[in-house]
Protein backbone atom coordinates (compact mmCIF):
# COMPACT_ATOMS: atom_id res chain seq x y z
CA UNK A 189 0.00 0.00 0.00
CA UNK A 190 2.76 2.38 0.90
CA UNK A 191 5.37 1.66 -1.74
CA UNK A 192 5.14 3.60 -4.99
CA UNK A 193 5.37 1.63 -8.22
CA UNK A 194 7.05 3.67 -10.89
CA UNK A 195 5.37 3.19 -14.30
CA UNK A 196 7.38 1.28 -16.86
CA UNK A 197 6.84 0.81 -20.58
CA UNK A 198 5.48 -2.43 -21.99
CA UNK A 199 8.72 -3.23 -23.75
CA UNK A 200 10.63 -2.79 -20.53
CA UNK A 201 8.11 -4.96 -18.72
CA UNK A 202 8.45 -7.78 -21.27
CA UNK A 203 12.22 -7.55 -21.11
CA UNK A 204 12.21 -7.87 -17.33
CA UNK A 205 9.70 -10.69 -17.50
CA UNK A 206 11.83 -12.64 -19.97
CA UNK A 207 14.91 -12.08 -17.87
CA UNK A 208 13.20 -13.39 -14.79
CA UNK A 209 12.02 -16.47 -16.64
CA UNK A 210 15.66 -17.38 -17.12
CA UNK A 211 17.26 -16.19 -13.89
CA UNK A 212 14.44 -17.53 -11.74
CA UNK A 213 14.89 -21.25 -12.48
CA UNK A 214 18.66 -20.84 -12.29
CA UNK A 215 18.39 -19.45 -8.78
CA UNK A 216 16.11 -22.31 -7.83
CA UNK A 217 18.58 -24.86 -9.17
CA UNK A 218 21.35 -23.15 -7.25
CA UNK A 219 19.47 -23.64 -4.00
CA UNK A 220 18.52 -27.16 -4.96
CA UNK A 221 22.15 -28.04 -5.61
CA UNK A 222 22.78 -27.67 -1.88
CA UNK A 223 20.01 -30.12 -1.13
CA UNK A 224 21.26 -32.59 -3.72
CA UNK A 225 24.81 -32.39 -2.41
CA UNK A 226 23.66 -33.20 1.11
CA UNK A 227 21.55 -36.03 -0.24
CA UNK A 228 24.63 -37.70 -1.71
CA UNK A 229 26.96 -37.17 1.23
CA UNK A 230 25.63 -39.37 4.01
CA UNK A 231 28.64 -38.67 6.24
CA UNK A 232 27.09 -35.31 6.92
CA UNK A 233 24.11 -36.89 8.64
CA UNK A 234 23.89 -35.41 12.10
CA UNK A 235 20.76 -36.97 13.51
CA UNK A 236 21.06 -39.37 16.41
CA UNK A 237 19.36 -42.75 16.37
CA UNK A 238 18.09 -42.16 19.86
CA UNK A 239 16.61 -45.26 21.44
CA UNK A 240 19.12 -47.46 19.61
CA UNK A 241 22.19 -45.56 20.82
CA UNK A 242 21.07 -45.56 24.44
CA UNK A 243 24.10 -47.55 25.57
CA UNK A 244 26.65 -45.19 24.11
CA UNK A 245 24.76 -42.00 24.78
CA UNK A 246 26.35 -40.13 27.66
CA UNK A 247 25.52 -36.68 28.92
CA UNK A 248 28.25 -34.21 29.81
CA UNK A 249 29.48 -34.31 33.38
CA UNK A 250 27.90 -30.93 34.15
CA UNK A 251 24.52 -31.98 32.82
CA UNK A 252 21.77 -31.27 35.32
CA UNK A 253 19.50 -34.26 35.56
CA UNK A 254 18.04 -35.57 38.79
CA UNK A 255 19.18 -34.48 42.22
CA UNK A 256 20.99 -37.05 44.36
CA UNK A 257 22.83 -37.21 47.64
CA UNK A 258 26.50 -38.05 47.47
CA UNK A 259 26.88 -41.29 49.39
CA UNK A 260 29.84 -43.47 50.19
CA UNK A 261 29.81 -47.26 49.78
CA UNK A 262 28.02 -47.74 53.10
CA UNK A 263 25.21 -45.41 52.07
CA UNK A 264 26.32 -42.69 54.47
CA UNK A 265 25.78 -39.12 53.34
CA UNK A 266 27.34 -35.80 54.24
CA UNK A 267 24.13 -33.86 54.74
CA UNK A 268 23.84 -31.99 58.04
CA UNK A 269 20.18 -31.03 57.62
CA UNK A 270 21.10 -27.35 57.66
CA UNK A 271 18.32 -26.55 55.19
CA UNK A 272 20.32 -24.12 53.06
CA UNK A 273 19.45 -25.98 49.85
CA UNK A 274 15.78 -25.86 50.83
CA UNK A 275 15.99 -22.07 51.03
CA UNK A 276 17.97 -21.76 47.81
CA UNK A 277 15.41 -23.61 45.74
CA UNK A 278 13.18 -21.22 43.77
CA UNK A 279 10.15 -23.49 43.72
CA UNK A 280 10.25 -25.43 46.98
CA UNK A 281 11.22 -28.73 45.44
CA UNK A 282 13.18 -29.77 48.50
CA UNK A 283 11.97 -30.49 52.01
CA UNK A 284 14.45 -31.34 54.72
CA UNK A 285 12.90 -33.22 57.60
CA UNK A 286 15.35 -33.27 60.45
CA UNK A 287 15.29 -35.54 63.42
CA UNK A 288 17.32 -36.08 66.58
CA UNK A 289 19.75 -38.94 66.97
CA UNK A 290 20.41 -40.82 70.17
CA UNK A 291 22.88 -38.20 71.34
CA UNK A 292 20.20 -35.56 70.91
CA UNK A 293 21.90 -33.94 67.92
CA UNK A 294 19.93 -32.62 64.95
CA UNK A 295 20.48 -34.91 61.96
CA UNK A 296 18.85 -35.54 58.62
CA UNK A 297 15.73 -37.62 58.89
CA UNK A 298 14.31 -37.48 55.42
CA UNK A 299 15.49 -35.63 52.34
CA UNK A 300 12.32 -35.15 50.30
CA UNK A 301 12.79 -34.16 46.69
CA UNK A 302 9.92 -33.34 44.35
CA UNK A 303 11.17 -34.00 40.86
CA UNK A 304 7.84 -32.90 39.39
CA UNK A 305 8.40 -29.25 40.29
CA UNK A 306 12.19 -29.16 40.02
CA UNK A 307 13.41 -26.99 37.16
CA UNK A 308 16.94 -28.40 37.11
CA UNK A 309 18.44 -25.01 37.88
CA UNK A 310 21.23 -26.36 40.06
CA UNK A 311 20.99 -23.62 42.68
CA UNK A 312 20.67 -26.15 45.50
CA UNK A 313 23.95 -27.83 44.55
CA UNK A 314 25.67 -24.45 44.42
CA UNK A 315 24.27 -23.43 47.79
CA UNK A 316 25.16 -26.54 49.79
CA UNK A 317 28.17 -25.60 51.93
CA UNK A 318 29.07 -29.24 52.63
CA UNK A 319 29.05 -30.56 49.07
CA UNK A 320 26.49 -33.17 50.02
CA UNK A 321 24.39 -33.14 46.86
CA UNK A 322 24.95 -33.26 43.12
CA UNK A 323 22.93 -33.56 39.95
CA UNK A 324 23.32 -36.82 38.08
CA UNK A 325 23.36 -37.34 34.33
CA UNK A 326 19.98 -39.05 34.15
CA UNK A 327 17.83 -37.55 31.41
CA UNK A 328 15.03 -40.05 30.94
CA UNK A 329 13.07 -38.74 33.88
CA UNK A 330 9.51 -39.07 32.64
CA UNK A 331 7.32 -41.62 34.32
CA UNK A 332 3.78 -42.89 34.18
CA UNK A 333 2.84 -42.17 37.76
CA UNK A 334 3.07 -38.89 39.61
CA UNK A 335 4.04 -40.69 42.81
CA UNK A 336 7.40 -41.64 41.39
CA UNK A 337 8.34 -37.94 41.30
CA UNK A 338 8.18 -37.73 45.06
CA UNK A 339 11.50 -39.13 46.17
CA UNK A 340 13.30 -39.64 49.42
CA UNK A 341 16.93 -39.25 48.55
CA UNK A 342 18.63 -40.59 51.67
CA UNK A 343 18.70 -44.24 52.52
CA UNK A 344 20.13 -43.70 55.99
CA UNK A 345 19.76 -41.15 58.68
CA UNK A 346 22.41 -38.46 58.51
CA UNK A 347 25.35 -38.53 60.85
CA UNK A 348 25.24 -34.85 61.59
CA UNK B 349 -21.80 6.19 10.16
CA UNK B 350 -22.33 2.55 10.81
CA UNK B 351 -23.16 1.37 14.28
CA UNK B 352 -21.28 -1.82 13.71
CA UNK B 353 -19.04 -2.61 16.66
CA UNK B 354 -15.51 -3.68 15.96
CA UNK B 355 -13.84 -6.29 18.13
CA UNK B 356 -11.67 -4.79 20.88
CA UNK B 357 -8.41 -3.26 19.82
CA UNK B 358 -9.34 -2.16 16.33
CA UNK B 359 -9.56 1.49 15.43
CA UNK B 360 -13.10 2.55 14.71
CA UNK B 361 -12.42 5.60 12.54
CA UNK B 362 -11.05 3.90 9.45
CA UNK B 363 -14.18 1.84 8.87
CA UNK B 364 -15.08 1.48 5.20
CA UNK B 365 -18.70 0.87 4.27
CA UNK B 366 -18.05 -0.06 0.67
CA UNK B 367 -16.15 -3.23 1.35
CA UNK B 368 -17.18 -6.42 2.98
CA UNK B 369 -14.71 -6.66 5.81
CA UNK B 370 -14.39 -9.63 8.04
CA UNK B 371 -12.36 -10.69 11.02
CA UNK B 372 -10.19 -13.73 11.44
CA UNK B 373 -8.28 -15.01 14.43
CA UNK B 374 -4.83 -16.29 13.65
CA UNK B 375 -3.55 -18.28 16.57
CA UNK B 376 -3.04 -18.83 19.46
CA UNK B 377 -2.46 -22.37 18.19
CA UNK B 378 -1.03 -21.41 14.83
CA UNK B 379 2.38 -22.80 13.90
CA UNK B 380 3.62 -19.60 12.33
CA UNK B 381 2.79 -17.27 15.20
CA UNK B 382 5.82 -18.76 16.98
CA UNK B 383 4.05 -19.54 20.20
CA UNK B 384 0.83 -18.71 21.94
CA UNK B 385 0.16 -15.41 20.18
CA UNK B 386 -3.24 -14.50 18.80
CA UNK B 387 -3.43 -12.08 15.91
CA UNK B 388 -6.86 -10.65 15.25
CA UNK B 389 -6.94 -9.75 11.56
CA UNK B 390 -9.30 -7.33 9.89
CA UNK B 391 -9.42 -8.41 6.28
CA UNK B 392 -10.74 -7.21 2.99
CA UNK B 393 -10.60 -10.36 0.94
CA UNK B 394 -7.10 -11.53 1.56
CA UNK B 395 -5.69 -8.06 2.10
CA UNK B 396 -4.97 -7.06 5.65
CA UNK B 397 -6.43 -3.77 6.81
CA UNK B 398 -5.43 -3.99 10.42
CA UNK B 399 -3.94 -6.46 12.81
CA UNK B 400 -4.24 -6.46 16.58
CA UNK B 401 -1.95 -8.80 18.51
CA UNK B 402 -3.40 -10.34 21.65
CA UNK B 403 -1.04 -11.91 24.10
CA UNK B 404 -0.93 -13.06 27.68
CA UNK B 405 -1.66 -16.71 27.07
CA UNK B 406 1.49 -17.77 28.85
CA UNK B 407 1.80 -14.94 31.30
CA UNK B 408 3.54 -16.27 34.39
CA UNK B 409 4.09 -13.05 36.28
CA UNK B 410 7.84 -13.45 36.41
CA UNK B 411 8.41 -9.88 37.54
CA UNK B 412 5.94 -10.27 40.40
CA UNK B 413 7.36 -13.66 41.35
CA UNK B 414 10.79 -12.10 41.52
CA UNK B 415 9.70 -9.93 44.43
CA UNK B 416 9.40 -13.02 46.62
CA UNK B 417 12.65 -14.54 45.42
CA UNK B 418 16.28 -13.93 46.09
CA UNK B 419 18.39 -12.29 43.40
CA UNK B 420 20.11 -15.54 42.51
CA UNK B 421 16.80 -17.26 41.99
CA UNK B 422 15.73 -14.52 39.61
CA UNK B 423 18.66 -15.33 37.31
CA UNK B 424 17.12 -18.77 36.86
CA UNK B 425 13.84 -17.10 35.93
CA UNK B 426 15.47 -14.86 33.35
CA UNK B 427 16.20 -18.01 31.34
CA UNK B 428 12.52 -18.48 30.98
CA UNK B 429 11.80 -15.16 29.34
CA UNK B 430 13.49 -15.29 25.98
CA UNK B 431 14.53 -18.90 25.97
CA UNK B 432 16.49 -18.54 22.72
CA UNK B 433 18.83 -16.00 24.26
CA UNK B 434 18.82 -17.33 27.82
CA UNK B 435 22.54 -16.87 28.30
CA UNK B 436 22.35 -13.21 27.26
CA UNK B 437 19.43 -12.61 29.62
CA UNK B 438 21.55 -14.07 32.44
CA UNK B 439 24.21 -11.55 31.57
CA UNK B 440 21.77 -8.65 31.54
CA UNK B 441 20.47 -9.49 35.00
CA UNK B 442 23.96 -10.03 36.37
CA UNK B 443 25.10 -6.65 35.06
CA UNK B 444 22.37 -4.90 37.04
CA UNK B 445 23.17 -6.92 40.16
CA UNK B 446 26.88 -6.18 39.82
CA UNK B 447 26.13 -2.48 39.75
CA UNK B 448 24.19 -2.85 42.97
CA UNK B 449 26.92 -4.87 44.62
CA UNK B 450 29.69 -2.67 43.28
CA UNK B 451 31.77 -5.58 42.03
CA UNK B 452 33.41 -6.31 38.73
CA UNK B 453 34.28 -9.42 36.77
CA UNK B 454 37.80 -10.76 36.20
CA UNK B 455 39.10 -10.66 32.66
CA UNK B 456 38.68 -14.34 31.97
CA UNK B 457 35.13 -14.14 33.25
CA UNK B 458 34.41 -11.34 30.80
CA UNK B 459 35.76 -13.38 27.91
CA UNK B 460 33.67 -16.37 28.92
CA UNK B 461 30.62 -14.14 28.99
CA UNK B 462 31.25 -12.61 25.58
CA UNK B 463 31.97 -15.94 23.97
CA UNK B 464 28.91 -17.67 25.34
CA UNK B 465 26.71 -14.69 24.53
CA UNK B 466 27.94 -14.59 20.94
CA UNK B 467 27.39 -18.33 20.60
CA UNK B 468 23.89 -17.72 21.89
CA UNK B 469 23.41 -14.93 19.37
CA UNK B 470 24.42 -17.21 16.51
CA UNK B 471 22.08 -19.91 17.81
CA UNK B 472 19.20 -17.47 18.01
CA UNK B 473 19.80 -16.16 14.51
CA UNK B 474 19.99 -19.70 13.21
CA UNK B 475 16.57 -20.36 14.68
CA UNK B 476 15.42 -17.23 12.90
CA UNK B 477 16.86 -18.55 9.65
CA UNK B 478 15.15 -21.88 10.21
CA UNK B 479 11.74 -20.43 11.06
CA UNK B 480 11.93 -17.83 8.32
CA UNK B 481 12.68 -20.51 5.74
CA UNK B 482 10.01 -22.74 7.19
CA UNK B 483 7.40 -19.99 7.19
CA UNK B 484 8.14 -19.28 3.54
CA UNK B 485 7.53 -22.95 2.84
CA UNK B 486 11.11 -24.20 2.66
CA UNK B 487 11.35 -27.17 4.96
CA UNK B 488 14.99 -27.73 4.06
CA UNK B 489 15.98 -24.37 5.49
CA UNK B 490 14.08 -25.26 8.64
CA UNK B 491 16.18 -28.36 9.16
CA UNK B 492 19.41 -26.65 8.13
CA UNK B 493 19.13 -23.96 10.75
CA UNK B 494 18.45 -26.40 13.53
CA UNK B 495 21.36 -28.60 12.51
CA UNK B 496 24.06 -26.04 13.32
CA UNK B 497 22.15 -24.71 16.29
CA UNK B 498 22.27 -28.17 17.80
CA UNK B 499 26.07 -28.03 17.74
CA UNK B 500 26.03 -24.75 19.65
CA UNK B 501 23.64 -26.20 22.19
CA UNK B 502 25.93 -29.14 22.66
CA UNK B 503 28.76 -26.75 23.50
CA UNK B 504 26.47 -24.86 25.88
CA UNK B 505 25.42 -28.17 27.39
CA UNK B 506 28.99 -29.07 28.15
CA UNK B 507 29.86 -25.66 29.58
CA UNK B 508 26.72 -24.71 31.48
CA UNK B 509 25.02 -28.02 32.14
CA UNK B 510 21.88 -27.29 30.21
CA UNK B 511 21.04 -26.75 26.59
CA UNK B 512 18.42 -24.08 26.84
CA UNK B 513 17.89 -22.83 30.38
CA UNK B 514 21.53 -22.15 31.06
CA UNK B 515 21.40 -20.30 34.42
CA UNK B 516 25.14 -19.87 34.19
CA UNK B 517 26.23 -16.34 35.05
CA UNK B 518 26.40 -15.05 38.58
CA UNK B 519 27.28 -11.60 39.90
CA UNK B 520 31.06 -11.49 39.62
CA UNK B 521 31.51 -14.18 37.00
CA UNK B 522 30.00 -17.53 36.25
CA UNK B 523 29.22 -20.76 38.08
CA UNK B 524 32.03 -22.81 36.59
CA UNK B 525 35.13 -22.19 34.59
CA UNK B 526 34.96 -23.39 31.00
CA UNK B 527 36.28 -26.93 30.47
CA UNK B 528 39.56 -27.44 28.61
CA UNK B 529 37.68 -28.72 25.58
CA UNK B 530 35.80 -25.44 25.18
CA UNK B 531 38.26 -23.46 23.03
CA UNK B 532 39.08 -26.34 20.63
CA UNK B 533 35.40 -27.11 20.24
CA UNK B 534 34.47 -23.53 19.48
CA UNK B 535 37.36 -23.24 17.02
CA UNK B 536 36.30 -26.32 15.10
CA UNK B 537 32.67 -25.27 15.22
CA UNK B 538 33.47 -21.85 13.75
CA UNK B 539 35.39 -23.49 10.96
CA UNK B 540 32.41 -25.68 10.24
CA UNK B 541 29.94 -22.83 10.50
CA UNK B 542 31.81 -20.61 8.06
CA UNK B 543 31.68 -23.38 5.51
CA UNK B 544 28.00 -24.03 6.00
CA UNK B 545 27.11 -20.34 5.97
CA UNK B 546 27.98 -20.41 2.26
CA UNK B 547 25.36 -23.11 1.80
CA UNK B 548 22.89 -21.20 3.91
CA UNK B 549 23.18 -18.09 1.84
CA UNK B 550 23.11 -19.91 -1.43
CA UNK B 551 19.98 -21.60 -0.28
CA UNK B 552 17.84 -18.58 0.55
CA UNK B 553 19.56 -15.29 -0.26
CA UNK B 554 19.35 -15.50 -4.04
CA UNK B 555 16.37 -17.81 -4.37
CA UNK B 556 13.81 -16.16 -6.65
CA UNK B 557 10.83 -17.27 -4.56
CA UNK B 558 12.37 -15.76 -1.45
CA UNK B 559 13.26 -12.54 -3.25
CA UNK B 560 9.77 -12.14 -4.72
CA UNK B 561 8.15 -12.78 -1.40
CA UNK B 562 10.41 -10.57 0.70
CA UNK B 563 11.64 -7.57 -1.29
CA UNK B 564 9.50 -4.52 -0.72
CA UNK B 565 7.25 -6.41 1.70
CA UNK B 566 6.55 -5.16 5.20
CA UNK B 567 8.47 -1.92 4.99
CA UNK B 568 9.17 -0.29 8.33
CA UNK B 569 10.38 3.27 7.95
CA UNK B 570 13.19 4.65 10.03
CA UNK B 571 10.86 7.07 11.81
CA UNK B 572 8.32 4.38 12.65
CA UNK B 573 11.01 2.02 13.88
CA UNK B 574 12.28 4.65 16.29
CA UNK B 575 8.80 5.74 17.31
CA UNK B 576 7.73 2.21 18.18
CA UNK B 577 10.89 1.63 20.18
CA UNK B 578 12.10 -1.20 18.00
CA UNK B 579 15.57 -2.48 18.64
CA UNK B 580 18.00 -5.05 17.44
CA UNK B 581 18.03 -6.29 13.84
CA UNK B 582 14.55 -4.87 13.21
CA UNK B 583 15.80 -1.37 13.95
CA UNK B 584 19.08 -1.78 12.10
CA UNK B 585 17.33 -3.08 8.99
CA UNK B 586 15.48 0.24 8.87
CA UNK B 587 18.71 2.17 8.66
CA UNK B 588 19.38 3.10 12.28
CA UNK B 589 22.81 2.09 13.43
CA UNK B 590 22.11 1.44 17.08
CA UNK B 591 23.64 -1.45 18.90
CA UNK B 592 24.10 -1.38 22.66
CA UNK B 593 27.36 -3.27 22.24
CA UNK B 594 28.74 -0.32 20.26
CA UNK B 595 26.81 2.69 21.54
CA UNK B 596 26.81 1.86 25.23
CA UNK B 597 29.42 -0.88 25.55
CA UNK B 598 29.27 -3.31 28.43
CA UNK B 599 31.63 -6.15 29.25
CA UNK B 600 34.65 -6.09 27.00
CA UNK B 601 32.83 -5.18 23.81
CA UNK B 602 34.64 -1.85 23.66
CA UNK B 603 37.96 -3.71 23.22
CA UNK B 604 36.70 -5.92 20.42
CA UNK B 605 36.68 -5.07 16.77
CA UNK B 606 33.37 -5.68 15.04
CA UNK B 607 30.93 -3.87 12.80
CA UNK B 608 27.25 -3.20 13.20
CA UNK B 609 25.51 -4.29 10.01
CA UNK B 610 22.92 -1.81 8.82
CA UNK B 611 20.60 -1.92 5.81
CA UNK B 612 18.30 0.82 4.67
CA UNK B 613 15.16 -0.52 3.01
CA UNK B 614 13.49 -1.80 6.15
CA UNK B 615 11.72 -4.60 4.30
CA UNK B 616 11.51 -8.28 5.10
CA UNK B 617 14.55 -9.11 3.00
CA UNK B 618 16.70 -6.53 4.76
CA UNK B 619 15.82 -7.88 8.16
CA UNK B 620 16.95 -11.27 6.95
CA UNK B 621 20.19 -9.87 5.51
CA UNK B 622 21.04 -8.02 8.73
CA UNK B 623 20.77 -11.18 10.77
CA UNK B 624 22.93 -13.18 8.41
CA UNK B 625 25.53 -10.39 8.52
CA UNK B 626 25.37 -10.44 12.30
CA UNK B 627 26.23 -14.12 12.36
CA UNK B 628 29.40 -13.25 10.45
CA UNK B 629 30.20 -10.48 12.91
CA UNK B 630 29.69 -12.86 15.83
CA UNK B 631 32.10 -15.29 14.22
CA UNK B 632 34.59 -12.45 14.00
CA UNK B 633 34.15 -11.61 17.68
CA UNK B 634 34.54 -15.24 18.69
CA UNK B 635 37.75 -15.54 16.66
CA UNK B 636 39.23 -12.55 18.47
CA UNK B 637 38.22 -13.93 21.84
CA UNK B 638 39.80 -17.29 21.09
CA UNK B 639 43.03 -15.54 20.18
CA UNK B 640 43.10 -13.41 23.32
CA UNK B 641 41.52 -15.84 25.77
CA UNK B 642 43.33 -15.12 29.04
CA UNK B 643 44.24 -17.30 31.98
CA UNK B 644 43.32 -16.39 35.50
CA UNK B 645 40.31 -16.47 37.78
CA UNK B 646 36.90 -16.75 36.17
CA UNK B 647 34.95 -15.42 39.11
CA UNK B 648 35.49 -12.56 41.48
CA UNK B 649 34.77 -12.57 45.19
CA UNK B 650 32.04 -14.95 46.17
CA UNK B 651 29.46 -13.98 48.70
CA UNK B 652 27.23 -16.30 50.62
CA UNK B 653 24.19 -14.11 50.23
CA UNK B 654 23.71 -11.30 47.79
CA UNK B 655 22.47 -8.07 49.30
CA UNK B 656 22.29 -5.02 47.10
CA UNK B 657 22.87 -1.53 48.44
CA UNK B 658 19.52 0.27 48.59
CA UNK B 659 18.86 2.09 45.36
CA UNK B 660 17.84 1.40 41.80
CA UNK B 661 20.03 -0.17 39.15
CA UNK B 662 19.63 -0.37 35.43
CA UNK B 663 21.48 -2.42 32.89
CA UNK B 664 21.04 -2.54 29.12
CA UNK B 665 22.34 -5.36 26.97
CA UNK B 666 22.00 -6.31 23.36
CA UNK B 667 20.53 -9.76 22.96
CA UNK B 668 19.96 -11.36 19.59
CA UNK B 669 16.48 -9.82 19.54
CA UNK B 670 17.44 -6.32 20.60
CA UNK B 671 17.66 -4.18 23.71
CA UNK B 672 17.16 -6.23 26.85
CA UNK B 673 17.15 -4.07 29.92
CA UNK B 674 16.73 -4.90 33.58
CA UNK B 675 15.69 -2.43 36.22
CA UNK B 676 16.14 -3.46 39.82
CA UNK B 677 14.94 -1.55 42.86
CA UNK B 678 16.57 -2.75 46.05
CA UNK B 679 15.39 -1.67 49.48
CA UNK B 680 16.75 -4.16 51.94
CA UNK B 681 17.45 -7.82 52.41
CA UNK B 682 18.32 -10.34 49.75
CA UNK B 683 15.11 -9.90 47.80
CA UNK B 684 14.39 -7.22 45.21
CA UNK B 685 11.70 -4.67 45.92
CA UNK B 686 10.82 -4.55 42.25
CA UNK B 687 12.31 -5.90 39.07
CA UNK B 688 11.24 -4.80 35.65
CA UNK B 689 12.40 -6.16 32.35
CA UNK B 690 12.34 -4.34 29.07
CA UNK B 691 12.12 -7.05 26.45
CA UNK B 692 12.87 -6.48 22.79
CA UNK B 693 10.18 -8.72 21.32
CA UNK B 694 7.36 -6.76 22.91
CA UNK B 695 8.37 -3.45 21.36
CA UNK B 696 9.18 -5.02 18.03
CA UNK B 697 5.76 -6.64 17.86
CA UNK B 698 4.12 -3.24 18.34
CA UNK B 699 5.34 -2.23 14.89
CA UNK B 700 3.58 -5.17 13.23
CA UNK B 701 0.40 -3.27 12.39
CA UNK B 702 2.24 -0.57 10.42
CA UNK B 703 4.21 -3.15 8.50
CA UNK B 704 1.45 -5.46 7.35
CA UNK B 705 -1.17 -2.99 6.18
CA UNK B 706 -2.09 -3.62 2.57
CA UNK B 707 -0.27 -6.92 2.35
CA UNK B 708 -1.66 -10.41 2.05
CA UNK B 709 -2.03 -12.93 4.86
CA UNK B 710 0.85 -15.01 3.53
CA UNK B 711 3.06 -11.92 3.78
CA UNK B 712 2.00 -11.46 7.38
CA UNK B 713 3.56 -14.83 8.13
CA UNK B 714 6.91 -13.86 6.65
CA UNK B 715 6.85 -10.40 8.23
CA UNK B 716 6.13 -11.89 11.63
CA UNK B 717 8.98 -14.34 11.12
CA UNK B 718 11.44 -11.50 10.53
CA UNK B 719 10.33 -9.76 13.71
CA UNK B 720 11.50 -12.98 15.37
CA UNK B 721 9.33 -12.59 18.45
CA UNK B 722 9.59 -14.99 21.35
CA UNK B 723 6.23 -15.08 23.07
CA UNK B 724 7.31 -16.07 26.62
CA UNK B 725 9.40 -12.91 26.66
CA UNK B 726 6.44 -10.77 25.58
CA UNK B 727 4.17 -12.28 28.20
CA UNK B 728 6.74 -12.86 30.94
Ligand code: SF4
Pocket residue numbers: 255276277278279280281282305306307308309310311312313
Ligand atom coordinates in the same frame (compact mmCIF):
# COMPACT_ATOMS: atom_id res chain seq x y z
S1 SF4 C 1 17.72 -27.92 40.87
FE1 SF4 C 1 16.74 -25.95 41.32
S2 SF4 C 1 14.55 -26.41 41.29
FE2 SF4 C 1 15.60 -28.36 41.42
S3 SF4 C 1 15.70 -28.81 43.62
FE3 SF4 C 1 17.61 -27.76 43.09
S4 SF4 C 1 17.22 -25.61 43.49
FE4 SF4 C 1 15.22 -26.63 43.41
Ligand code: SF4
Pocket residue numbers: 266267268269270271272273274284315316317318319320321
Ligand atom coordinates in the same frame (compact mmCIF):
# COMPACT_ATOMS: atom_id res chain seq x y z
S1 SF4 D 1 22.13 -31.01 51.26
FE1 SF4 D 1 23.67 -29.51 51.94
S2 SF4 D 1 22.52 -27.60 52.05
FE2 SF4 D 1 21.02 -29.20 51.96
S3 SF4 D 1 20.52 -29.63 54.10
FE3 SF4 D 1 22.11 -31.06 53.50
S4 SF4 D 1 24.04 -30.09 54.07
FE4 SF4 D 1 22.46 -28.48 54.11
